Amino acid sequence: MNGFIQKHKKHITFGAGFLLVLALLLNIAGFQDLRQLTLIAATLVAIIPIALKAFQAVRMKAFSIELLVSIAVVGALAIGEYTESAVVTFLFLFGDYLEARTLERTRASLKSLVDMTPQEAVVLRSGQPITVPADRVAKGDRVIIRTGGKVPVDGEIVSGQAFLNEAAITGESVPASKRAGDKVFSSTVIDNGYIEIIAEKVGDDTTFAKIIELVEEAQESKSATEKFLNKFANIYTPAVVALALVVFAWTQNFHLAITFLVIACPGALVIGAPVSTVAGIGNGAKNGVLIKGGEVMDRFAKVDTLIFDKTGTLTKGKPQVTDIKGFGLYEENELLRLVAIAETVSEHHLGQTLVKEAKARNITFGRPDKSKVKRGSGLMASVEGKCMAIGNRKLMKSKGIYIPEEVETYAAAREAAGNTAVFAAVEDEIAGVFSIADEIREDAALALAEMRRHGVKKIIMLTGDNRHTAERVAAALGIDEFHAELLPADKVAFVNGLKEQGHVVAMAGDGVNDAPAIAAADIGAAMGEGGTDISMETADVVLMADKLMQFSHAYALSKATIRNMKENTFFAVGIVAHLLIGVLMGSVHLASGMFIHEASVLLVILNAMRLLRFNRRKPAGPKPWKYQMPGGKVEGYS
Incomplete structure (x- = not known):
């Protein structure tokens, strides 16, 4: 029965509307008795889905808006206010219909995804x-x-x-x-x-399937504002019933009490926050940003400190080998072959760069006999019976491998030129140094400038790379402070330290080595690289196109969404307060009050729908600049 009524709710709504129009025509024609019967019929038709939902709410021991309307309609019928009862039920159903249609449109981004x-x-x-x-x-x-x-x-x-x-x-x-x-x-x-x-x-394991799943879950999750309003509604509704009884006891005016009961329905208040959340998350999905729910929106809007990893986040994560320097033990290509064998197990950008360089030179290589990744410093491996260590100075020092002065001088010069120096040792002796350079993302400078404009107070870069390269990137992007040669655990400690100082911290990384720091931050953002599993699982925000402008958009969108929620709450409370004052003063009646009430529901929905078209404003008057790094130039704004 319930399924049938819900399925045909639209037909019931427009059927009641037709009967209302018919009653108006009968009134003009002077058929008063027939008009009264038509109004009663319109009321009885429209009250069916409302009363059914009210009954279900009572069975669940909950006070719903439908229960208030049902009580009011029964009261209106009892005192012979047939016009009021018919208009109230129709307006309630019609408002529900408009609300459903509008919510459906806010979910259009998800539907369009499913259709793809x-x-x-x-x-x-x-x-x-x-x-x-x-x-x-x-x-x-x-x-x-x-x-x-x-x-x-x-x-x-x-x-x-x-x-x-x-x-x-x-x-x-x-x-x-x-x-x-x-x-x-x-x-x-x-x-x-x-x-x-x-x-x-394949199937549900594809990146696209996971995007749809994440957006569905995000749109169903509630923000802190929604949770508060739901709790408030559960207290507010029975309180309104009690106040209506007080009004009746004080005035002995049953019609006034019924009007008070209906007008006080918190419909716009309850719907305002969730529709804003759904619209905001939908906008993000349309722009390639996955924001995992209303609570993430709440926290993201409060962020005052941004932390970025360097490699793969501020830079493109597509570094290139710019030089290979051997120190007498092996010929250049043979050393690269041994290193490539060891690095086949590495997930790090630098390790994969060395593997790609070997492939580009058509060097044939296999896999290591044994290997152990040292996160933040490099790896150890057994290759063709040889013990190899490949990584930064920290790894060499931790393994007691001496770096000769000649090697150190060469490596420092390469780093001063903007390269990352990767040391390769065979049997505890330095065999060579690989120079690798990465490019800063083209949109990095503009994205950081936009986020400052939207309220970020401090931007920090954390990296496991050497200090020289980190300093050049930080200077190019105008970053407030940077910390180099850090292990993953050091990044986590730094994030936790800022949180203890009272900062609300967002951490953006590539979703692999930075996963612990991303998880520790108030908001974790991952460069999706098409949506890697680890980035989707760990981060609160996933940037599917690996563009920092998406991060800027997500930050501005979160602020706009929370602002929209507050506007809707203000509208809803303000309109209900004015209507209740009007009811008690006798200037607002049941039908007109119900019309304004439903209009307020539509108003907050339409206000939320503005988020579907939200786009961050471009900063006024940026000046283009160019910055040259090894491997290519970077264009941005200052």
Whole structure:
């Protein structure tokens, strides 16, 4: 029964509206008795879904708005106010209908995401291409995608080249060039080209599926404001019933008490906060930012201190080997081969850079016999029977490996030029130094300037890299302070120290080595790199396009969302207060008060919907600047 009524609630609403119009026409025609019957019919039709929800609330021992309206309508019928009862029930249902429609629109970003889910895939089976449902693709399948096709799984390109629109993942509409060796993600679309990929993640494990799951969970989660308002409503509603009884006892005016009861319904107050949260999170999803719920919005809006990792966050995380210097033990390519074998187990950007350099030189290498990663300093490995140590000075010192003066002088000079120096030792003797340079992200300077403008008081950079490179990046971006050569545990301690001083801290990192610090911060933000598992699980905010401007957008959006919630609360409380004063003074009646009440619900929803179109303002009058670092120039603003 309940399911049937909810399914046909729209038809019931417009049926009651039709009867109201008919009653108006009968009144004009002078058929008063028929008019009264039509009004009663309109009331009885419209009260069904309202009374049903009121009954369910009573069974759950809760006081709902529907219960207040039901009591008021019964009272209006009892005193013969048929016009009032019909208008009140219709307006309540119509307001509910408008609310549902508007909420549906605020969730449009999620619906549009779901609609992007690919339904079919072309896979090679027994050497022949066949079309199968996307959820039937298995790991390891070779999948073919042509121009205009959607990528059905996450995987790596093994053949072909194409331009992909990755807006579904990153929020960026400019197509990205992809070729063999690059990763692609489910629900991205080939604008032009042809690729074949090996499926790595399928079904619910794809990045896109996880995005949808995270956005759904975020939109269902409640902010601190919502939780407070829900508790307030549970106290407020029975209090209104008690006050209505007091009004009746004082005035002996049953109609006035019923009017007071209906007008005091906290509808706009209850709906104002959740609709703002849903709209804000929807805006973030549309712009490639995953914000994990209303509580995250609350905390993010209060952040006054930002901490950034360097490699992969302020820089692109795509460093290049600029020089290899051997010190007599091995020829350059042979040393690179040994180092590449050891670094195949590393997740760090620098280790993977050395592996890529070996591949680029067409050097063949395998995997180490044994290895142990030393987070924040490098790794130890057994390679072809040789004990190797690859990393920074801290690693060399901790293993008692002496760095000759000649090596130290060379490494310091490379660092002063903006490189990261990676030492390689074989059997406790320094064999060479690898120089690696990274580029600052093009949007870093502008993003930091915007976040300062939106209220951030202090920006700090923490890095495991050497002091020279860290100093150059900090100076280029105008960062307040930096700390170099830190281990992951040092970053966590630094974050906790700031929190103990009363700062509200956001930490942005690449989601791998920085995961402990991200988890320790009040707000953890991860550069998604297409949505790595660790970044999605650890962070409160995930930047799907790896762009710091998305972080700036998320920060400004959180402030706008919380401001919107406060505006809605002010509107709701103010309107109810004015209406109640009007009721007690006799200037507001049941039907007109109910109309204004429903209009206030619509007002807070429409106000929240402004967040769907929210976009941060660009700073006034930025001056472009250029900064040269090894490996390329960086453009930004000052």
